Amino acid sequence: MITKIESFIFKNSISINRTLVIKLITVFALVNILTVLPDVFHIFSDQGIIKSQVNQRYAFWYQPVLNWFFKSFSYFGLNANATLLVFIFIYISSLIAILLNFKRTGFAFVAWFIHFTLINSAYLFSYGADYFMSFTLFINLAVCSSLLFKKDIQSSLYSFIIRFLQIHLCLVYFFAGLGKALGTDWIDGNAIWFVINTYTSDSVIENSLPLIAYPMFFKILGWGTVALELLYPILMFTKFTRKVTLWLVVLLHVGIAVFMEFYTFGSIMILLNFIAFGQHFKLKFIEKINIKIKTKSLETRAI
Amino acid sequence: MKTFKYILIGYLITHITFMLIVGFTSFTGLKDKKSYETLNPAGQAIVDFSSLFECSKSVNDFIYFYSIFTGTNRGYSFFSPNVAETKVDIAFVADGNRIELPLLTQESKLKFECANLHFKSNIFDEEERDVILRSISSYLFSANPDIDKIDVYLHLSKYMDLQTARDLGYGVKRKSILGFSATKKEKIAKN
Numbered sequence: 001m002i003t004k005i006e007s008f009i010f011k012n013s014i015s016i017n018r019t020l021v022i023k024l025i026t027v028f029a030l031v032n033i034l035t036v037l038p039d040v041f042h043i044f045s046d047q048g049i050i051k052s053q054v055n056q057r058y059a060f061w062y063q064p065v066l067n068w069f070f071k072s073f074s075y076f077g078l079n080a081n082a083t084l085l086v087f088i089f090i091y092i093s094s095l096i097a098i099l100l101n102f103k104r105t106g107f108a109f110v111a112w113f114i115h116f117t118l119i120n121s122a123y124l125f126s127y128g129a130d131y132f133m134s135f136t137l138f139i140n141l142a143v144c145s146s147l148l149f150k151k152d153i154q155s156s157l158y159s160f161i162i163r164f165l166q167i168h169l170c171l172v173y174f175f176a177g178l179g180k181a182l183g184t185d186w187i188d189g190n191a192i193w194f195v196i197n198t199y200t201s202d203s204v205i206e207n208s209l210p211l212i213a214y215p216m217f218f219k220i221l222g223w224g225t226v227a228l229e230l231l232y233p234i235l236m237f238t239k240f241t242r243k244v245t246l247w248l249v250v251l252l253h254v255g256i257a258v259f260m261e262f263y264t265f266g267s268i269m270i271l272l273n274f275i276a277f278g279q280h281f282k283l284k285f286i287e288k289i290n291i292k293i294k295t296k297s298l299e300t301r302a303i
Numbered sequence: 304m305k306t307f308k309y310i311l312i313g314y315l316i317t318h319i320t321f322m323l324i325v326g327f328t329s330f331t332g333l334k335d336k337k338s339y340e341t342l343n344p345a346g347q348a349i350v351d352f353s354s355l356f357e358c359s360k361s362v363n364d365f366i367y368f369y370s371i372f373t374g375t376n377r378g379y380s381f382f383s384p385n386v387a388e389t390k391v392d393i394a395f396v397a398d399g400n401r402i403e404l405p406l407l408t409q410e411s412k413l414k415f416e417c418a419n420l421h422f423k424s425n426i427f428d429e430e431e432r433d434v435i436l437r438s439i440s441s442y443l444f445s446a447n448p449d450i451d452k453i454d455v456y457l458h459l460s461k462y463m464d465l466q467t468a469r470d471l472g473y474g475v476k477r478k479s480i481l482g483f484s485a486t487k488k489e490k491i492a493k494n
Binding site: 049131 | 410
């Protein structure tokens with residue numbers, strides 16, 4: 001039994017290449033920070049729309065927040081806004097350093113820590129996508145740290161991280177589905193209808209009006225969402241349903257991103273699914289990248 | 304190597320246990336009469352079952368500590384158990400003109416919507432409401448020095464359910480309420 005568990009967790013020979021995973025997460029984090037860069041002072045500054053002191057009412061004493069650093073940086077003549085800029089600069093530089101394979105573990109820690117500090121400092125502005133970003137940077141830190149170990153341990157550790165992510169995603173979707181299954185709206189189709197009305201644009205609402213005559217359409221979408229999320233753990237670990245489930249999950253998140261305009265949330269969930277189960281997509285360009293990275297790595301070792 | 308692997312397996316089991324506790328205990332908030340009535344019979348049974356996952360304060364504190372650092376503390380029951388039929392838009396108005404917030408990107412606007420959502424769900428908590436409103440008003444007064452008073456309007460849109468929309472035709476009930484007013488001297492009045 002123990003041998004089976006051990007083999008399941010540590011001997012996952014097929015997965016997305018580690019270097020590709022690190023690069024994808026890093027590029028995503030870079031794009032993510034760029035999407036708020038023009039508004040950083042309004043969101044994170046102590047003179048922002050919601051003052052940092054208000055946001056920090058929700059943080060526990062052990063959660064790092066920007067206010068911790070404002071005072072120390074003031075000794076160097078830096079005000080709060082300048083300190084914030086220093087943090088953002090270090091965050092972006094760390095991500096670039098990871099991309100350039102320079103001291104990846106150290107910079108992965110710095111990137112995770114700064115992102116964590118930023119979301120703690122802007123609690124009221126933070127939502128699901130920010131917490132998934134934080135979790136993704138935690139996974140990135142784990143993947144980068146695995147490179148510090150001996151070659152034979154590295155692959156087992158990487159396999160463990162991928163299994164950890166797969167199981168975590170199963171729990172995420174299971175609870176998302178179970179939560180929806182508790183009520184009545186997702187069963188009678190009203191949930192989809194209300195989501196369209198309250199979260200999408202006027203044009204989407206207008207185009208969905210003729211569908212009112214077909215309530216079964218809303219029911220099927222509602223049931224489908226609940227079933228997909230609730231059964232995700234089973235469907236993803238069953239060989240025959242895995243690939244179609246993956247595409248349905250991607251479709252669900254594309255829908256969330258496009259229609260509800262939750263771009264970051266939709267795309268980070270696709271990214272996490274891709275890292276965890278991407279090898280089952282069997283996309284030719286991914287296989288090519290995997291081979292390219294492996295060849296490059298062998299060449300570097302030979303030199 | 305063997306010991307190292309066992310440590311990792313132990314960590315994975317601990318993580319799963321913590322996530323099960325975080326997931327199930329997030330449903331216990333639905334035990335109040337008003338929320339409980341909106342659940343289906345199976346949902347009510349699951350919420351009752353979720354109570355089994357409630358732990359002592361010290362255990363909860365430790366799990367919360369762990370989940371904060373791993374970005375897994377907020378639970379995953381998005382848009383559940385039901386979806387609100389009412390949409391509330393908050394508008395800041397001075398001298399009859401709506402004050403637009405200077406947020407430039409879609410992501411920043413979405414982030415502000417999340418702050419609004421928190422404000423709306425705590426609208427009856429006077430302390431919480433005033434702290435947030437005072438902060439936003441103070442920001443708006445600094446950005447617009449010629450303004451002395453800001454009115455906070457709540458624009459409510461209530462959507463009919465599918466059955467009603469099919470029977471009576473699509474329609475939305477809209478209502479605007481002057482919720483609060485804030486003056487430059489940081490005074491907030493409920494209207």
